Amino acid sequence: MACVGESNGLTFWVAEQKDYEDVMSISVNIYGGNDYLPHRYSDWMTEPDRVVILGRKDSKLVALESGFVVDEGRTLLVEGLRVCASERGRGVAGEIQRFADQYMQQLYPTLRTKRQTMSDYHSSESTKSLAKFTELGRRAILSFTGDGKSFNGFISHLKNKLNSTTGLDKAVSVQQMVPLEDAHHLKNILLDPELPKRVQLPGGVIIQDWQPFQPIKGNLEILARRNLTWLVNKLEKPNFLSFYTPPYPIAFDGGSLRFNIDMFGTDLDSAKRAFVSHFEKVMEKGLLTGKIMIHVFLDQSLWKEMKEFCAGETGLKLWREYWEQVIMERDVRGGAEGKRESNM
Ligand SMILES: CC(C)(COP(=O)(O)OP(=O)(O)OC[C@H]1O[C@@H](n2cnc3c(N)ncnc32)[C@H](O)[C@@H]1OP(=O)(O)O)[C@@H](O)C(=O)NCCC(=O)NCCS
Known part of the structure; x- marks a missing residue:
């Protein structure tokens, strides 16, 4: 699979089944042991209108985000965001999100809205990114x-x-x-x-x-x-x-x-x-x-x-x-x- 983009020292790739172990290695201890991705990863690889983006620094996997197009092509549902522990706090999440948004909009020009769910537990850590969103409920x-x-x-x-x-x-x-x-x-x-x-x-x-x-x-x-x-x-x-x-x-x-x-x-x-x-x-x-x-x-x-x-x-x-x-x-x-x- 070819590299699909790069920004600030990161390269971006579309995830494949063979990346499973790398993805698991950046997912240790996520959500207090409640992470769904080990179970869903294979389904995500083949789900229609879903793209999973990986971010690499040199050749090392450092980040993942998935974009899933729903609401008859209008909404980009973002899920799975994660950054490897050693790279957190340096803006990597922002980089991969910006790239994934723009990549998905190129693939699906009908997109109008980006939607995500998160727990209030995370909210206080992410006030800056939250400020760009409207809370629906x-x-x-x-x-x-x-x-x-x-x-x-x-x-x-x-x-x-x-x-x-x-x-x-x-x-x-x-x-x-x-x-x-x-x-x-x-x-x-x-x-x-x-x-x-x-x-x-x-x-x-x-x-x-x-x-x-x-x-x-x-x-x-x-x-x-x-x-x-x-x-x-x-x-x-x-x-x-x-x-x-x-x-x-x-x-x-x-x-x-x-x-x-x-x-x-x-x-x-x-x-x-x-x-x-x-x-x-x-x-x-x-x-x-x-x-x-x-x-x-x-x-x-x-x-x-x-x-x-x-x-x-x-x-x-x-x-x-x-x-x-x-x-x-x-x-x-x-x-x-x-x-x-x-x-x-
Ligand atoms: C939450 C996590 C992805 C943040 O990654 P990070 O690279 O350390 O993030 P930073 O603190 O450097 O922030 C970088 C950017 O990501 C944004 N961001 C941070 N957490 C975010 C979140 N949960 N959802 C959306 N954006 C988030 C920040 O607002 C900032 O945006 P900006 O560049 O536009 O200003 C990372 O700590 C992680 O992998 N945690 C475990 C998994 C997890 O909790 N994922 C969140 C699911 S909602």
């Missing part, structure tokens, strides 16, 4: 660790809690959320223009495991590829929507599975039921074994009560206190903004 993140072995007991415990709060007899199973298994139903719900308001999509986007997409036709195929398991509180005009992403391996605690549940809507009862239903489903499939890291992404108003709901003598241990996912956008059409940046 935020969600709270409830993060637990647990052991697959204890989950049957844990889920029975939660079901009992749900039954007792709804006054149902313990023998009666709790009212389930409605699975959305039919592609036609799912499509109608996602493309309903009222959806963003009814389920309070933050910034009007559906965020799937940190990837924010507008609920439009061109993104349905991307979501379908992700093999998600969807639930709504009702089929007609739902005001609560949730899905889980199939658990995948991460480095945390010597090797764990990461289980992400995304929720949209503010109804606490639906959030509790969705949590239990997702767990039941994923356990039926035998997908939660060994050490598990669970992240539930949800409306800020639900965090505290969901944390209390999940607290119990068995099951999950809170991994981190309240934290948030932030969704940000900026215009990429150059002009005045581009000029301002070069004068800084």
Whole structure:
């Protein structure tokens, strides 16, 4: 593969499968062991409309950023940004981002907007880059660790809690959320223009495991590829929507599975039921074994009560206190903004 650009002592390359080990070597300890890239790298190499850019200094890999074109060609989703530990704090992240933005705009002249998600935990370190973005919205993140072995007991415990709060007899199973298994139903719900308001999509986007997409036709195929398991509180005009992403391996605690549940809507009862239903489903499939890291992404108003709901003598241990996912956008059409940046 040929070099695609250079700037300030860095050369830029389009990543290939053979770069996997190099990429892993600059990814050690990223996101507290929660890094998704070891698992996703191969898929990224073949995903349509995705380009992964590598930055090298001499021949050594020092940085990576991925650009993924979504929203029917209008939006550049940037992900995976990382710089090797020895080169941090010297502006390398800025260099690779500037190059990747311009490279992607050349390949996809329809691009209008750049979007990214990040945790509020990183925000304070990146105020300068954040200042160029508009914040679209935020969600709270409830993060637990647990052991697959204890989950049957844990889920029975939660079901009992749900039954007792709804006054149902313990023998009666709790009212389930409605699975959305039919592609036609799912499509109608996602493309309903009222959806963003009814389920309070933050910034009007559906965020799937940190990837924010507008609920439009061109993104349905991307979501379908992700093999998600969807639930709504009702089929007609739902005001609560949730899905889980199939658990995948991460480095945390010597090797764990990461289980992400995304929720949209503010109804606490639906959030509790969705949590239990997702767990039941994923356990039926035998997908939660060994050490598990669970992240539930949800409306800020639900965090505290969901944390209390999940607290119990068995099951999950809170991994981190309240934290948030932030969704940000900026215009990429150059002009005045581009000029301002070069004068800084
Ligand atoms: C965050 C990280 C990529 C920053 O790399 P760096 O080269 O040390 O960054 P610097 O502090 O030298 O900042 C250089 C530029 O990158 C920007 N930047 C820093 N962190 C950023 C972030 N998280 N998102 C976007 N831009 C960021 C800075 O604002 C600065 O921009 P400028 O050149 O336009 O002024 C690096 O610390 C890293 O790899 N951390 C581990 C992985 C990670 O947390 N990635 C962030 C995902 S959101």
